[in-house]
Amino acid sequence: MNKSGNVKIFDIHTHIMNNVDDGSKSIEETINILKEARKAGVTDIILTPHHYKTVFENSKSLLLEKYKELVNVIEREYLDINLYYGNEVYIFPEMDKELDKYFTLADSKYILLETSFEVHQLYLENEILKLIELGYHPIIAHVERYKFVQNDIDLVDKFIEMGAKIQSNYASIIGYYGKGAQKTVKKLLKKEKIDYLASDVHHEQTIYTYLPEIIKKLGKVTSAEYLEELMYLNAEKILKNRNIVNNLA
Ligand SMILES: [Fe+2]
Numbered sequence: 001m002n003k004s005g006n007v008k009i010f011d012i013h014t015h016i017m018n019n020v021d022d023g024s025k026s027i028e029e030t031i032n033i034l035k036e037a038r039k040a041g042v043t044d045i046i047l048t049p050h051h052y053k054t055v056f057e058n059s060k061s062l063l064l065e066k067y068k069e070l071v072n073v074i075e076r077e078y079l080d081i082n083l084y085y086g087n088e089v090y091i092f093p094e095m096d097k098e099l100d101k102y103f104t105l106a107d108s109k110y111i112l113l114e115t116s117f118e119v120h121q122l123y124l125e126n127e128i129l130k131l132i133e134l135g136y137h138p139i140i141a142h143v144e145r146y147k148f149v150q151n152d153i154d155l156v157d158k159f160i161e162m163g164a165k166i167q168s169n170y171a172s173i174i175g176y177y178g179k180g181a182q183k184t185v186k187k188l189l190k191k192e193k194i195d196y197l198a199s200d201v202h203h204e205q206t207i208y209t210y211l212p213e214i215i216k217k218l219g220k221v222t223s224a225e226y227l228e229e230l231m232y233l234n235a236e237k238i239l240k241n242r243n244i245v246n247n248l249a
Contacts, residue, residue, distance in 0.1 A: 020062070033203070060103065
């Protein structure tokens with residue numbers, strides 16, 4: 001919600017690109033998701049298909065081709081959404097040596113990272129630190145969904161102290177991912193530990209259609225100013241960091 005009372009959303013975590021991961025299954029589904037997004041107040045979207053070694057590995061050239069296709073779709077359908085490309089990278093050992101294989105967010109130095117939901121991997125902190133030393137800004141995706149974070153919420157402080165940014169999913173607050181994620185996100189919101197809220201949308205008729213209900217709930221937990229940062233302003237700063245690296249190089 002911005003100062004004029006309108007909902008304005010910059011979504012930095014989505015699986016809208018069709019047929020590249022476990023997200024949208026067809027171009028038709030993608031178009032439907034984009035229409036839902038616009039209706040919900042989303043004006044800017046970063047496409048972040050999974051980059052998950054041996055599970056989802058798409059070449060950058062394929063993703064770029066599909067990105068251009070979707071930009072055309074947006075124009076054809078008059079959807080008025082700014083589209084950017086990126087990846088959600090599943091953290092793996094020595095991932096800093098393969099920076100040419102995956103996209104940062106919108107040509108910036110911000111990288112969206114995910115890790116195991118169950119296990120606190122031994123290499124996690126080390127990989128994050130290495131990226132920070134190289135001048136990148138790692139964003140830990142849906143931090144409230146990891147069991148090891150739910151069991152030890154102070155780990156979020158540790159990630160922040162290391163220099164990482166924190167992303168949570170919109171639907172966690174309504175219990176979409178279970179009680180553990182719901183409780184954890186509430187605590188983190190109250191302490192203002194989160195930097196970005198994002199949809200992590202995979203399919204039509206899911207997160208975007210729940211957004212009005214979710215935003216109402218969020219309004220009861222956080223201040224309007226902080227919510228505006230989470231929904232739009234902090235994501236906008238990622239764009240100001242663009243062109244420092246060129247993913248096409
Ligand atoms: Fe995701």
